[in-house]
Amino acid sequence: MSDTQGSEKVSCTFICSRDTIDGVYPSLILGINAKRLGMDSTIFYTFMGINVIRKEGVKKCKFVPSGVMGAIPGMSTMATKMMKSKIEAANIPCLEDLLEMALLEGVRLVACKMTIDMMEFKEEDFIEGVEIQTAEDYLRHAKNCKINMFT
Numbered sequence: 001m002s003d004t005q006g007s008e009k010v011s012c013t014f015i016c017s018r019d020t021i022d023g024v025y026p027s028l029i030l031g032i033n034a035k036r037l038g039m040d041s042t043i044f045y046t047f048m049g050i051n052v053i054r055k056e057g058v059k060k061c062k063f064v065p066s067g068v069m070g071a072i073p074g075m076s077t078m079a080t081k082m083m084k085s086k087i088e089a090a091n092i093p094c095l096e097d098l099l100e101m102a103l104l105e106g107v108r109l110v111a112c113k114m115t116i117d118m119m120e121f122k123e124e125d126f127i128e129g130v131e132i133q134t135a136e137d138y139l140r141h142a143k144n145c146k147i148n149m150f151t
Helices: 021-036 047-053 067-071 075-089 095-104 113-119 135-142
Strands: 011-016 040-045 108-112 130-133 147-150
Touching (some): 011 021, 011 047, 011 135, 021 040, 021 075, 021 095, 040 047, 047 095, 047 108, 047 113, 067 075, 108 113, 113 130
Parallel strands (some): 011 040, 040 108, 108 130
């Protein structure tokens, strides 16, 4: 099934601003599924989310419980193990596999230039296939998209 608007392909963008398991899964799942439905799909990584597309970054994603629970020493490690076992039991691909799928299926992975400058990252810090865009470039693209989501 292909989702097109007239003769023009439908485009969508997803913004990922967190490098936590619950911050990364939605943008990858939505981005991949949009592509599979025939849409152009872009994930824009900004602030802490940018760590996901740095070399080896996706392997460091954790699940951080909200509120006071997340502040308890060791709670994030325990919650991450629990969440990863639930993900595996549900036969959901791990983040590393999803990121690879996204790249192979043509989802555009875009790093925010402002965040790169702020964090003093270099282009070579990122996995192969990542594009770098300013907020203005992102908005020029997003204004014509049918779907724009902040995940």
